[in-house]
Amino acid sequence: MFRRFTLAGSFLLLLMLLPSWVWAAGQKATELVVVADTRGLSGLNLYLANLYNENLWLFATWAVVLTTVLGVGLGVIMDFIMKRTGIDLTSRKIVEH
Amino acid sequence: MEWLYMHMPIAGVDIFWPGLVLIGFSVGVIGGFFGMGGAWMVTPGLNILGFPMAFAIGTDIAHIAGKSMISTMRHSKFGNVDYKLGIVMLIGTMVGIEVGAQIVMVLERLGTIGPVVRWVYVVFLALIAFMVFYDYAKAVKSDKQKAMDPHHTGATGGINWAPSLHKLKIPPMVNFKVSGFVCSAWLPITVSFVTGVLAGFLGIGGGLLRMPALIYFIGCPTHVAVGTDLFEVMISGLYGAFTYSLKGRIELVAVFVMLTGAAIGAQIGTVATKYAKGYGIRVAFGSAVVACMVSIILKQYNIELLATIIILGAIAVICAYIIAIMFKGAAQELREKKMGSTTPSTAH
Numbered sequence: 001m002f003r004r005f006t007l008a009g010s011f012l013l014l015l016m017l018l019p020s021w022v023w024a025a026g027q028k029a030t031e032l033v034v035v036a037d038t039r040g041l042s043g044l045n046l047y048l049a050n051l052y053n054e055n056l057w058l059f060a061t062w063a064v065v066l067t068t069v070l071g072v073g074l075g076v077i078m079d080f081i082m083k084r085t086g087i088d089l090t091s092r093k094i095v096e097h
Numbered sequence: 098m099e100w101l102y103m104h105m106p107i108a109g110v111d112i113f114w115p116g117l118v119l120i121g122f123s124v125g126v127i128g129g130f131f132g133m134g135g136a137w138m139v140t141p142g143l144n145i146l147g148f149p150m151a152f153a154i155g156t157d158i159a160h161i162a163g164k165s166m167i168s169t170m171r172h173s174k175f176g177n178v179d180y181k182l183g184i185v186m187l188i189g190t191m192v193g194i195e196v197g198a199q200i201v202m203v204l205e206r207l208g209t210i211g212p213v214v215r216w217v218y219v220v221f222l223a224l225i226a227f228m229v230f231y232d233y234a235k236a237v238k239s240d241k242q243k244a245m246d247p248h249h250t251g252a253t254g255g256i257n258w259a260p261s262l263h264k265l266k267i268p269p270m271v272n273f274k275v276s277g278f279v280c281s282a283w284l285p286i287t288v289s290f291v292t293g294v295l296a297g298f299l300g301i302g303g304g305l306l307r308m309p310a311l312i313y314f315i316g317c318p319t320h321v322a323v324g325t326d327l328f329e330v331m332i333s334g335l336y337g338a339f340t341y342s343l344k345g346r347i348e349l350v351a352v353f354v355m356l357t358g359a360a361i362g363a364q365i366g367t368v369a370t371k372y373a374k375g376y377g378i379r380v381a382f383g384s385a386v387v388a389c390m391v392s393i394i395l396k397q398y399n400i401e402l403l404a405t406i407i408i409l410g411a412i413a414v415i416c417a418y419i420i421a422i423m424f425k426g427a428a429q430e431l432r433e434k435k436m437g438s439t440t441p442s443t444a445h
Contacts, residue, residue, distance in 0.1 A: 063342040067356075074167055075171070086431055089368070
């Protein structure tokens with residue numbers, strides 16, 4: 001019992017010490033800035049490139065939202081198609097480790 | 098043949114788009130089957146197609162988030178996702194990734210980052226592969242002993258560390274119903290923190306490390322480890338997509354194209370788990386890990402072409418294996434269903 005508490009205590013101590021080491025780290029190096037070339041672009045490509053150049057926060061938000069919407073949308077569509085194959089998609093016979 | 102190339106507005110390169118669909122498809126298959134994002138496959142693949150490395154990493158992470166969403170939805174229907182366990186592990190994962198990334202910054206300032214990261218990656222991949230194959234060999238030996246002597250009372254199955262770790266009674270104790278055990282919440286938090294640190298340090302999603310950790314240290318059944326890990330990858334992928342977008346290193350058009358292939362691949366990989374036994378999944382996973390490790394060692398010695406051939410070859414072989422499992426299993430199931438429905442009733 002005492003050995004288990006010592007082990008658990010050591011783990012917790014390590015978890016508490018690590019962040020203090022992290023905060024001691026210095027400044028980050030400056031990043032390379034990329035500018036999208038909007039010449040010759042149209043439609044969605046032009047919109048995304050302009051957004052990228054002008055407002056990275058909105059671009060990042062759109063990236064997450066669109067990835068989520070597309071992921072869920074494609075998942076729902078594929079779920080519909082897979083159901084029509086006749087395969088049982090709610091259970092599996094093999095239940096083991 | 099110009100129509101085969103698509104202009105990427107942000108990276109400013111023309112990319113062979115069928116290659117993007119193929120990468121998305123194969124990573125969808127492999128990721129859905131093993132429960133991981135597949136960064137170790139996608140990033141070199143995108144780099145080969147022509148993406149600058151920073152864009153390859155950022156685009157990969159965003160695509161992984163979307164693909165994992167599709168796989169998680171499918172695994173959830175099979176009952177393979179332990180959401181409670183996934184959410185508890187997120188705490189450790191997110192903190193761990195940030196700590197790992199900070200370690201990288203420190204090493205970068207010391208000027209030792211490249212070789213250290215690569216060799217640490219190789220060591221951990223070797224450990225994982227050893228663990229998986231040792232576990233399999235132990236399980237096979239145990240089954241043989243049991244078959245020869247049904248009254249054999251020695252330890253059965255493969256590696257079994259999780260039950261000992263479950264005995265640590267540090268509150269809060271949580272009942273993870275889907276995974277089928279009760280343990281201290283600190284166990285999954287600690288395991289996910291350690292895998293998060295490694296993932297942040299190695300610059301990967303972490304599925305490659307977290308999936309075996311879920312099986313061997315936390316004690317999840319293999320199929321639940323696959324599904325739950327994909328849920329984790331989905332959340333950390335969305336976070337990664339946001340971070341890389343803020344850094345301006347993501348090509349959204351490529352993400353959308355890859356997701357179309359991934360949507361189909363993820364279904365195949367996920368449904369294939371239905372017809373594969375736990376140990377079958379583990380052994381195939383171990384083989385993928387060995388191929389990844391060999392490829393990294395070759396890259397360390399600048400044998401780039403062979404490294405690429407090995408990784409792409411491994412992806413193709415494993416993909417074909419999983420697709421075969423899925424179609425064979427599905428054909429068998431549909432045949433049995435048809436026989437069941439055409440058997441004449443004998444009841445009066």
